[in-house]
Amino acid sequence: MTVLEEITHTGDNLVEQIVLDKHGPNLSTEIKEIQRLHKNHLWKKNQLLVENKPPGSTFEKQSFNIFERYVKVVVISRNERKLEPKNELTTVGTQHEKYMYEKRTAQECILNNKLFRWCGQLGCEPHTVMVRGVPGVGKTTLMQKFVCDWVNRKLYQRFSFIFFFKFRKLNQLHKVNLEMLILQEYPHLENHLDIILQNPEELLFIFDGLDESVHQMDFWSNKLLSNVKQVDSLDLIVVSLVKQSLLPGCYVLMTSRPTKLASIGTGVFQRVFEIMGFFSKEREIYFQSFFENKEISDTIFKYVKENATLYTFCYLPSYCWIICTVLSRSFQTTSSDQQVTLLPRTVTQLFAIFVANILSNHSLDKSDAQKILQSIGWMAQHGVMNHKIIFDERDLGSFNVDTSSQLLSSFLNETDQPPNVNFSFLHLTVQEFFAALVHYMDFNQEKLQKSLKDAQHYDDNRGEIFLRFLCGLSDVSTGSILKRYLGALSTRTSEIIIEWLHKTIHETWRENEYKDDNRKLLSAFVYLFETRNTSLVLQSLGSHKSFDFSYVPLTPLDCSVFPFILESCIETEKLNLESCSIQNEGLGRLSRALHTIRDLSLRNNSLKDGDVHLICSVLSQPNCKIQRLCLSRCNLTDSSCSQLACPISKSPSLRTLDLSDNRLEGSRFRDLMTALSSPTCRIEELILSCDGRQMDTSSIQLASNISKNHSLRKLNLCGSKLVGPLFAELMDALSSPSCRIQELILKDTGLTDGACTRLAMVIGNTQCLRKLDLSYNNLAGPHFGDLMAALSSPTCGIEELQLESIRLTDEYVSSLLLLKKSKNLKYLDLNRNYIGDNKTRQIREEMNELQKYFVAKALANNYNLNGRVYGTGIHWNFTM
The missing domain is CATH 3.40.50.300 (P-loop containing nucleotide triphosphate hydrolases)
Structure with a gap:
């Protein structure tokens, strides 16, 4: 609007x-006075933002004027x-x-x-x-x-x-x-x-x-x-x-x-x-307002920003408070050696440290701490499974919660006055953490199995965070954070959780064989990430070399999970992240481990030119294994060409680059083409398909460089409108003796029969071309015969020819019959052409003759033949 x-x-x-x-x-004097009293009442009730004091010398709450502390x-x-x-x-x-x-x-x-x-x-x-x-x-x-x-x-x-x-x-x-x-x-x-x-x-x-x-x-x-x-x-x-x-x-x-x-x-x-x-700027403002010391604020915020998991959760103000609470203690009271063990790497570790910090400020022995945390843990578990976040004194009584314990106020908020007191956990995720922790403190196999079953099958996914914490607490290093205060956590619980996770992943793989739903597999990735168990990752995923998460929206938090999984798997052949709503922050999280993939697709994600530097950093890594990279439909312009030029010219592994359906036309496109002709460039396949746009002078730069590239074997310009002198420049380049192109895809490029003559010259001048796709062009016309003659020449090396929907009619059947003279042609596609509409005897006989020729050739040479000629009742479809 x-x-x-x-x-x-x-x-x-x-x-x-x-x-x-x-x-x-306009109000009467009397009502104005009442309004003034009412505003004063509201101001007194709402002017202060109350914030819990970080665990330290006191647990008293702090209050701030709302106009001074409020972050938008x-x-x-x-x-x-x-x-x-x-x-x-x-x-x-x-x-x-x-x-x-x-x-x-x-x-x-x-x-x-x-x-x-x-x-x-x-x-x-x-x-x-x-x-x-x-x-x-x-x-x-x-x-x-x-x-x-x-x-x-x-x-x-x-x-x-x-x-x-x-x-x-x-x-x-x-x-x-x-x-x-x-x-x-x-x-x-x-x-x-x-x-x-x-x-x-x-x-x-x-x-x-x-x-x-x-x-x-x-x-x-x-x-x-x-x-x-x-x-x-x-x-x-x-x-x-x-x-x-x-x-x-x-x-x-x-x-x-x-x-x-x-x-x-x-x-x-x-x-x-x-x-x-919070957006990024607001997150930083919050940290600055939380810490009085700017140096500490900057140090902690830098650490959080580098930690994908923590930074992603910082969009929540309440998580900012928990993170600041934990890290204020870690950065201010420990030596640099101790910080390494106290700084969280996962969400589970964050909450474990949060609880440990609070317990460290209470002089409770382990049995007392265990008793209070078990009671509120079972209450939390009940609440998570029943969508309950508000508890009263009856709830506390039924779970034997000691309301006189000083520790209680560190985890529960209390509202209203007796006899109508309500309680809630500091945050819903704190409640979910205690719901998981209690299974490690008070092991009951029957309860644990029921919780696992229920949490996995709730339609609203209310148990997902709970399951993450259950998996995260199976990590020995995470459990050791609480060991000093609660004693050793149950190893039997860990064993059951690991068995459950391993089984869940295998069932998910079986389900995905029959339906296109990878959200469950993504959840399993998150659970594995929380466990920090690399051997479990190998055991569960090591046999799978390909992961397809296409069309599964990935949050930045999801993306932060992939590096651990990919690095643990050591070798992954293919990762498909097409249409996953990945943007700058998510790509930044992913980039750490993308160099381990051989075939990577980021097609149709909301990237921009400003994000390309992350891709370049991946390609520039000396141990980068990427052989095929798809950046199709990623909103890139010619500005990205300058950034990509250096890494693609030097990458020893990259063989296929798909930049289709971006708007790369412009002055900087030259940089990309120059890189393509570099002696160190190893790219064999270049895909520059466009969605119906006319190629401008960029095609001239393309033409001038493809003839210099000695590694390029396949060029795909599908959908790019090639007209006039731009088409002529391209044909000249393809005719060059130095051109090594073996497969040329000119599907739906706006060619007419006038282009057949130039195409015939290319075919006549090159010995390299093996596959040619001219589908969805309007090639029917008087020059079509020139193309067929060139293809039937004894020197023509083309083995596969795609002529789907080129508007052929009966009058061009005689030209098609020239293909019988072809020495090398093995594959012919004539789908969606309307030859034989008149059903004359001559046309039927001629098409039968062509069909018999190719059928005999297929049988004799053991290769594929796939063609359909509409209107004659003849359908070819042979696979030998």
Whole structure:
């Protein structure tokens, strides 16, 4: 949507809205005073950002003014109305990388003051808005900032009153009416609430954390409320506000995790936005604000940026806090030798160190620590398997959690006051870590086997992170991080997990033989990465030399897994990453180990010229094994040619280079062609197919260099429009005695029968050409006979000829019969030509004669013959 569209559709109302948002509606003196009291109340409740103190001398929470510490998160608009039930953390990385790319190309990020902006699809301003985001991405903080900006007159003064509710706190409410709901949180409004509710268009209701609500919201229910004094269930009040039957004209802003929305749908909300978290700059700002010492901040951020796994998770503010918490201790309190063992390499190690740091600050013996962690571990396990993240005192009691333990507050957040106290883990992933850890602390084979089975088969993939941690804790070095505080972890659990993982990988391979779904195999790669078990990788994957992940979206975190797998496998013949949504950050993660592949395809990924340097660094490695490299459809321009020139001219291994369907035409294309003619260049096959574009003067540079290249054997220009003098230049080059081209593909290059004469000259002048593909050109015409004569010459060495869909008709059959004189022609493709439409006896006899000749030749020489002549009833298809 553009500003011009908004002005066109809203007219004078736009000016009124701008004025209203700046100055607010006219209120009586009495209501203004109540508004002032209300804003003061909201300011006191929301002005501080509370952050846990890193494990150290104290565990007291720190508070910061929201305007001083707030780091902007990226919010974008979502258009889809249906959400698939997938694991949030493992899928959001793909979207995050996509929008990082789109931001570089002017993708608009939504600011707080644009959440209720006029929408072109609706043709009006939305009244119901959903902001979704994965756990820890900053939904609550964003709402807190929204409220504080309103209080300080920075946005949306059109709202006379904002009512901010958290579902976590509303869980204790059951039968209430709207007035009771408001007054419970804002009792200072009691004497004026009737007047305030008379203008619903000036009211905004914010409900934070739909996924934390114990109430079942049925947004498609026909039962709705219209009276603010009518007592009913809390869920019905919320639904009635959203559907505008209660206080019609009011505004509702709600937040939720995506998994919750997948079960209820988003169609009821007029606009849906998503918080994408931190982009690169915001991540750095967060680290700078966390550490007072800039030198330490820079050192830690540099380490994190070089660690693919940690840096990828930094799009989540909550992960930034956990990472900073862990690394602040590692970098500030240990010697350089100790840092090597304390610095995390996997997500499992990150959380193991996080827990170890906390335990180190408590003078508990191992049995006490084990007891409390086992109890909260089984509670965490129950929560993960049952989609539960909010616990009450009854839950703690049923799992024998000692609420008097000082350690409890280090892992659980406590909200509200007795008797309605709620508990939740610091982060959902902390809960998932404890759910996995308890199986290593309190081994029970039956429980473990059930958890493995359940976690693997949940449709919403809720168990995926849990499974990662189970695999990660099987690593001896990871378990040793906690050994000092918890004792040795169960070796039997490790054995079962390794057996389960090995079996899972083999079953996945068998499944993939029958269906095109590599997401399970990718998950197995991640599990293997967490184990750090190279012998298990070899045992599970060593017999497989080819991996195909085409069309599987790969997050940067996924990409960071591949180097460990590929390096552990030692030798991989082929890796297909076509259409995997790989961009700059993901490619950077992959590049460390791509030199180990012989056949690498990165076709149709969202790369750019600025990313080519990563490919060049791979090709430039002295031990690079890449023989075939496909960079087709990667948005490259001629700027990338200069970068590629040096490595392809010097690479001792590279034999095939596919740069098709990029826009390489331009002045720098010359650099690539010059490199191609270098004596050190070993490239044998060059693919420069274009999607229907006309080759400009770049074909002249191509022509002038292919005749100088002594290694080039195959040239593919499929789809590149060759016309006029550019075609003549190419033909001259191919006719050169120094040209070594054996296979020439000119399929769909816009050739007409006028080109047949020049092609005939090339065939007559070269002894090297063995395969020629002229399919999908309009070659039918008076010069077609020249081409057939050249092909039937005794000196012609062509063995395979592709003439599919060249618009042949009956009148050219006599020219085709010349091919009977060919000495070397073994393969002829005449598919999609319409010879014999008239079904005359002469044509049938002539085509039968040609068919008999090639059939006899196929039988005599034991080679393939594959041809079809439409209209005659004759179909050739022989494989000898």
